[in-house]
Amino acid sequence: MGVRRIKPWVFAACLIPLGLLVWRGFTGGLTANPIEFITHRTGDWTLRFLLIALAITPLRRLTGWAALASFRRMLGLFAFFYVVLHFSTYVVLDFFFAFDLILDDIVERRYITAGFTGFVLLIPLALTSTQRMIRRLGGARWRRLHRLIYVAAIAGVVHYYWLVKADVRLPLIYAAILAVLLGTRLWFRFAKSAQKRSRVVSPTKRSGDVAADAGTVG
Amino acid sequence: MLIKQAPDIRSSEITDERLYRNRRQFIRAASGAAVGAVAGATVLGQYDGALHAQEPISDLRKSPLSTDEDPNSYEDITSYNNFYEFGTDKGDPARYADEMTIAPWSVRIEGEMHTPAADVDIDDLLRPHTLEERIYRLRCVEAWSMVVPWVGFPLGDLIKRFEPTSKAKFVKFTTLHRPEEMRGQRSRVLQWPYVEALRMDEAMHPLAILAVGMYGKTLLNQQGAPLRLVVPWKYGFKSIKSIVKIEFVEDQPRNSWNISAPNEYGFYSNVNPEVNHPRWSQASERRIGSFFRIRTQMFNGYADQVASLYDGMDLERNF
Numbered sequence: 001m002g003v004r005r006i007k008p009w010v011f012a013a014c015l016i017p018l019g020l021l022v023w024r025g026f027t028g029g030l031t032a033n034p035i036e037f038i039t040h041r042t043g044d045w046t047l048r049f050l051l052i053a054l055a056i057t058p059l060r061r062l063t064g065w066a067a068l069a070s071f072r073r074m075l076g077l078f079a080f081f082y083v084v085l086h087f088s089t090y091v092v093l094d095f096f097f098a099f100d101l102i103l104d105d106i107v108e109r110r111y112i113t114a115g116f117t118g119f120v121l122l123i124p125l126a127l128t129s130t131q132r133m134i135r136r137l138g139g140a141r142w143r144r145l146h147r148l149i150y151v152a153a154i155a156g157v158v159h160y161y162w163l164v165k166a167d168v169r170l171p172l173i174y175a176a177i178l179a180v181l182l183g184t185r186l187w188f189r190f191a192k193s194a195q196k197r198s199r200v201v202s203p204t205k206r207s208g209d210v211a212a213d214a215g216t217v218g
Numbered sequence: 219m220l221i222k223q224a225p226d227i228r229s230s231e232i233t234d235e236r237l238y239r240n241r242r243q244f245i246r247a248a249s250g251a252a253v254g255a256v257a258g259a260t261v262l263g264q265y266d267g268a269l270h271a272q273e274p275i276s277d278l279r280k281s282p283l284s285t286d287e288d289p290n291s292y293e294d295i296t297s298y299n300n301f302y303e304f305g306t307d308k309g310d311p312a313r314y315a316d317e318m319t320i321a322p323w324s325v326r327i328e329g330e331m332h333t334p335a336a337d338v339d340i341d342d343l344l345r346p347h348t349l350e351e352r353i354y355r356l357r358c359v360e361a362w363s364m365v366v367p368w369v370g371f372p373l374g375d376l377i378k379r380f381e382p383t384s385k386a387k388f389v390k391f392t393t394l395h396r397p398e399e400m401r402g403q404r405s406r407v408l409q410w411p412y413v414e415a416l417r418m419d420e421a422m423h424p425l426a427i428l429a430v431g432m433y434g435k436t437l438l439n440q441q442g443a444p445l446r447l448v449v450p451w452k453y454g455f456k457s458i459k460s461i462v463k464i465e466f467v468e469d470q471p472r473n474s475w476n477i478s479a480p481n482e483y484g485f486y487s488n489v490n491p492e493v494n495h496p497r498w499s500q501a502s503e504r505r506i507g508s509f510f511r512i513r514t515q516m517f518n519g520y521a522d523q524v525a526s527l528y529d530g531m532d533l534e535r536n537f
Contacts, residue, residue, distance in 0.1 A: 031308060032290075032298035032506050033362055096510060098502075105499060163497065165360075166478055167306040167407045 003067045010071060014078040017045045035093045042086035047160065049079035050153045051177055058184040073129055076149065080126040083119050111162035118155030121148045153178055278369065278434060283425060284353035290364040292433050294506055299440045300358065301459055302407055303393065303400040310402070311440035318399045318460070320444045329466035332381035340444055344430065346379065347371040352427055354450040357489045357518045361498045364506045368448050369431030374422040386466035389421040391447060391458045408474050414458035415471040416449065425450055425523055451520040453487045484537040489518035493537050
């Protein structure tokens with residue numbers, strides 16, 4: 001099945017968490033503290049979408065299925081979509097624009113500081129996600145800018161870890177997954193530079209291999 | 219240090235009644251009619267040796283110490299609980315607490331006292347006491363709050379019965395430890411069993427009660443049945459649940475949350491909007507069932523009654 005055919009389905013699937021929240025809203029499933037529930041759920045899905053988006057490149061390298069890359073932008077934008085919902089819930093529903101209290105929170109509460117940092121870092125990524133912005137920035141600069149997602153994801157997991165009172169098991173699971181996803185990138189980078197070095201010292205390698213390697217960079 | 223009394227709430231800060239009602243309607247509509255789920259709780263009143271009396275007892279004594287604020291719904295109070303012995307999710311206690319056996323139940327009373335240490339059956343423990351209704355604000359350290367119509371009796375009355383000696387400076391409480399029935403205890407989220415303590419004068423304060431019921435019915439397990447502490451001027455975690463041991467001790471015990479994170483939870487844990495928790499501002503709170511945050515009051519609004527207990531104490535250091 002072609003990517004073009006699958007994409008709408010993936011898009012719809014990404015909206016399921018929001019759909020479930022709305023459904024719970026109409027059927028009384030939001031608990032006695034609906035605002036807290038919505039805050040937690042949108043936060044969970046922000047982290048999950050960040051991890052899913054970060055899993056695309058390692059999966060592509062592992063499976064060789066190049067078409068996977070075309071889902072990366074959509075998944076990243078869904079992470080942004082859920083973080084906007086998360087942040088709006090906090091500002092509007094939780095604090096109802098009490099900016100004095102919000103500012104105090106951002107400065108004083110370290111888990112809010114971390115979460116807010118992650119949110120702010122995702123904004124330029126969402127803004128430069130269009131084809132036109134990629135062209136305008138140029139591939140290299142665009143890629144460098146979008147490495148911010150690593151920092152944002154780390155900030156997100158730290159935010160979660162600092163938030164929980166005593167039971168850190170779930171935050172640690174997120175942290176472990178993130179560590180694996182970031183670790184594979186380091187490993188690939190290391191492997192690639194080792195390859196390059198070996199290429200320099202082994203002139204027997206045919207030029208065709210080099211061209212093939214260049215095609216997989218991304 | 220001076221204990222500042224919270225200023226009266228300015229009328230501009232009070233939510234407009236219409237908004238408030240609409241909000242309640244919205245929430246009520248949104249949270250559906252799960253009221254049917256409350257079946258099974260029994261009704262009690264003046265204690266007559268039958269803790270599980272089926273008939274409602276109409277002459278439950280009212281107390282001048284009750285607040286006149288609207289209590290939260292039975293459904294909200296019994297479905298949104300922190301009771302880590304059953305899991306860390308707010309819904310876990312309601313889901314799993316019925317795995318705990320509460321009959322038979324006895325409470326070990328021991329320590330610095332003139333009467334001999336004893337395992338007292340819950341019925342014998344409650345028999346001499348007159349139950350009354352106490353409608354209290356409950357403020358969780360997580361910055362949410364409720365109003366709960368407890369049924370209980372003054373902790374001080376029970377303490378007097380067992381005649382603590384002059385060496386008894388603190389009263390220490392312990393929760394049931396039974397991992398096979400309390401699934402949360404199978405992981406070391408906190409050090410089990412859960413322990414809490416009060417200074418003797420705090421424990422003797424008329425606001426401190428032992429509760430056995432709510433809304434005129436016996437407590438559900440997720441609320442800490444069959445016997446729990448309620449100390450309304452302190453954060454909720456001080457009000458220890460499902461008590462199996464009460465000890466009179468000379469040295470200040472360490473409470474479970476203090477052992478878990480000493481820089482976040484102190485021994486006193488009095489509600490104090492001026493001393494922030496590293497994770498939550500304590501300046502405001504969300505009353506469950508209403509939309510707008512309200513300002514948190516010193517000692518959870520009980521400053522007139524309890525502030526004198528802490529005269530001359532630095533409450534920032536003794537948080």
